[in-house]
Amino acid sequence: MTIVEGVQVDLKPEELNQAVKMLGKKPNAVEVGMIDVMWSEHCSYKSSRPILKLLPVSGPRVVCGPGNDAGAVDIGDGYVAVFKIESHNHPSAIEPYNGAATGIGGIIRDILCMGARPIALLDPLRFGSIRSPRSRWLFKYVVKGIADYGNCVGIPTVGGEVEFDESFESNCLVNVVCVGIAKRDEIVLAEAKYPGDLAILAGGSTGRDGIHGVTFASRTLTEESEEDRPAVQVGDPFTKKLIIDATLEILKTGYVHGLKDLGGGGLTCASSEMANKGGRGIDIELSKVHLREKGLSPFEIMLSESQERMLFIVDPKGVETVTGILDKYGLPWSIPGKVTDSKNVRVFLDGLLVAEVPAKLLAESPIMERKAEKPSYIDELKKTERPQMPKDLSEVLVQLMASENIASKEWVYRQYDHEVGARSVVKCGEADAAVLRILGEDKGIAVSSDCNSKHCYLDPFNGGAGAVAEACRNVACVGAVPLAIVDCLNFGNPEKADVFWQFKETVRGMSEMCKVMQTPCVGGNVSFYNEDEVTKKAVKPSPVVVALGVLESLKDVVTLTFKNVGDCIVLLGKRVSDLARNTW
Template sequence: MAPTEVTDGNVLPTVETARKLGVLPEEFEKIKEILGRDPNFTELSIFSVMWSEHCSYKNSIVWLKTLPRDSDRMLAKAGEENAGLVDIGDGLACSFKIESHNHPSALEPYQGAATGVGGINRDIFTMGARPIAQLNSLRFGNPNLPKTKWLVKGVVKGIGDYGNAFGIPTVGGEVFFDECYNTNPLVNAFSAGIVEVDKVAKATSYGVGNPVFIVGSATGKDGIHGATFASEDISDKSNEKLPAVQVGDPFMEKLLLEATLEIIATGHVIGIQDMGAAGIICSTSEMSAKGEHGMIIDLDKVPTRQANMHGWEILLSESQERMLVVVEKGKEDIINAIFDKWDLHCAQIGEVVAPGPHDTGRLHFYQHGQLIADVPAHDLVLGGGAPQYHREYREPAYYQQFKQFDSNQVPDVAADELTAVAKHLLSHPNIASKKWVYEQYDSMVGTANRSTNRPSDAALVRIRDAKHPNYKKGIAMTVDCNSRYVNADPFVGAQIAVSEAARNLTCTGAEPLAVTNNLNFGNPYVPEVYWQFVQAVKGMGAACLKFATPVTGGNVSFYNQSSDDGPVFPTPTIGMIGLVENPEHQMTLDFKAEGDLIYLVGPPQNDIASSEYLYSYRGVKQSPAPAFNLDEEYTLHQSIKQLIAQGVIASAHDVSDGGLFVALAESAMPRGLGFSISTDDNFRTDAYLFGEAQSRVLVSVKPEQQGTFQQLLGAELKTEHALLGTVTAEGFVVNGQTVLSTADAKDLYDNSLGRLMA
């Protein structure tokens, strides 16, 4: 069918129509310039979703390009495929990514979170990788509010129900509470999978005459303009946009996983892409732009769940569990047979066409025999014609105010106050065990999880390779960000987020490989918010360079704010993977036996800034980020790696939220042990025990290894370290005073969050 006159039966839209769709007046003029005419409503809708922040990264891409994105292990250019891809040796690669589903979860937490899990897993298996593990990073408001409890329960159940039914273990994550998230929770989902290097699928389209298929679920009206919805502030009118929230079906996704991997294995797939944000229009435009070809699509052939859907509704629908697949011409029957076997829709809706004389490829969409949209693929996409903005930014007034903090104005903790502080921290929802959450997840499905019964700072999953039954390598993974630190100082806070992720991997015995990030911020048109974003990207880039962990891709989520609560804390969540070459080098955080020696590796600091102790116990909300030095952090990691490789430590646990005391408690409780330590008179007691200064790791050492340990750290590695005390049979003892029994501490730590949610 040759392109003729474009019509969709509607009056041509005005600049006011464009505004309502989230298109700026100057963008509306640019659209007219690109098309050489006024767009019809369908075409304007196409540009509105493809040029939304969620799809185009128009307010962030200029800074994202500054992040380090190359290494010898990178197998896919950052952001150009469905997910990142890193070589792990032996002909295998790890595909991994993190993405947000914040706005949908704020309105409908169960489906919002569930479809976030489904979407991130589709990104992995469209690469040809079989997902092996999931993580999530969750942020909620005041946990005492009924609304927060409703959101927490809905999100956790949505993640658990979808992930458990899909059959991929959730092996770790983080949960954080602060009032800044009262209206706008953050739900960031991470997934990783393994693929043979020579079986990787690409998100591209080329080859004139090659058929285009839509596979998986039928298309409905759920999720329409979801990308636009995710590119605006949460308001009291947001509930009117509930149809923009998608509905997921994990059992359908499981079938789609198996069918997708099977068709990729045939070798007949030219390109494949998940239909996530912006649905059909996103997949067709991004694949066509990358392959520099066009497509002719007949929307009447798309399987739909509702009758009489408009063309723009079909194009923009974000119904879940769908893929766009371009296949070699002549292989249609093979693809159809596979999807028939799995009882899934498989409909040819168009074909690939040659680029025109003046462009790299156009998309022609037909309905009822009429051409309803004619748009150039290149001009729709990130890196093509989508706008890129340099936004104004300026330092917020609070930044310098926070730096005026003087710890001398805060009383030190007294000896008779230690128990109260310990109870407060161990029961605080930001520190207490997330047992209530993770018990709703299946962490053992697939039997590859190596950290359920061997607690460590990062999750560790065994790699299963059918060609090598005794394959021993493992992938360690973590998600990290203390958003309070980032709010206090976005540059330093983002460096800390990367460093803590790398520290968690190092303490698990892994070599950090690469990063995926989820950058959650407020409205980018607010100069103070955009300053936070810019500083965080700069800090992240500096730390990633230091640790040689390039950014493989990820997600930017702006507009996380409301008129009532303002912007959320800037939250650049870091997802990082590492490789454990030898399972004997897996390191756990738990103390092993009474009498083992306890050491602190890294410099102690007289610092309580931004600690949970200062923020929630003392009630001091304004302070800078905790003490941090990137060079010291890097040196610490190299020292811990040597200690693990040479087998001279029995446990390793990074000192982070809650400080040294919490790290000691978390190391003692897994085996029902205790500790007896002494503080240093050169430091404030609260700073020594509860401060959150960075670049410190708690280790335990067998007495017979003490000489080797001290020789290695002192003479060879020249890393600061201090003997704190010993592992005991029971009880938490500080300076000869029993602060808590192990049993009481464990009850507070394990059960406080569950009691709060009940």
């Protein structure tokens, strides 16, 4: 970390020099804080962007692909399914309840700001051994955080997965998925295109919670990471429920030209990305932002990641209508911003300019070129002798059934209300994928999340391909046709050549399988730095893939139970004698 203008930043010295050169001046404290946030790995994808280009992103059903707040695919009859996966790994590792809860809150907002109604959640989770007291503590409170938030906001948690492995002891992986439904002509994008439009900030008030959240998520955990607890936000699901209903009503007025949630990077990220995408600028007057407490500095207001906030870009003619709806729902609001043609993000306090940075500089960080080198352990493992199978296979069966990775996960999903909203067609545990009905229609959508970290550790290319294939198979097993995927790529420190090689090979394998399955990747997330700085131990490569498919008729849904005595059991596919990467 570096101290610049009295501010602690994670920018490398060479990045600071590049920022000064691009800005044409030495940035002040507010400006360097804004650049630090937007150039963080979490916001910028500066290490992963060149590799992610390998993934196919277009197809006949794709409505919105990468670069938007969520992916959207056409499911016919004028509807689109909108879905997204995100990670909240670092926050959950030090504050499991609020870390997991706000992960759910954030992913819901991503779907909502596309103009879709959120209808379902999934939670792919990974922890250390269940025999570890720390892992049991994390497991208990992560699940409770997800359950409390999802149940209170009234969105069912319909699927997910839980894996236990010693590599996740210090860094649990908390990935969250949300699925939404919208009419195709109601999709909204996060852009500010028209000078004169006003920026309305609505929902929760701005406080000091979550400051440096994205930079905290862009470095490895250390013994001092407990000091980053204030970087973990605190959610409010009851306010979120009001925001969902108010936002969907506001969008029907036709006055909203752009919409984005305030997640990682807060007001800095939302304003700069919308301005850059629209090819415009934006002026922000901080004295007009509704605050939770007095005395917040411009730095704190611009970087706060307080929860339950949305930024609407509104036609001036519709301001009274929009704010009237917010008042009806009892939601606080303020109008701190205005779209300009300057192409800069300009920040004022009581009329005094305190920061000015080009929107493009903030939203399009420089790429970091990373070295990739095959780790030595892979060839060493290939020399390992094949284990001998015991003669008594019943003993093997008992051992397998006792495994924490095979044992029933009913304890988890029984804490979730997975039927609220009347859209769930099959209950948790009854099928390989969740099936959701489109209200008023006979059709439905299916969704599944999958990953085998052991496979990816031993063979990243085939492990990545296998994650895509498994997610698509699970969707097909309920009778749906897979349409597209989103992914959450959880890895260690990208500055280490062996970790970046794992990442590169995994994405390459995923790309090949996406092409075979004809399932473009319409969005995702990369979570790096999942590594313990003390032990230098990284998590096993964990590319979590979420596949979404469509069923033209809910009468075609297939569940996993055997139905009739005498039915034939058929095993499809090539049988390979391979004991690697499996539980035994």
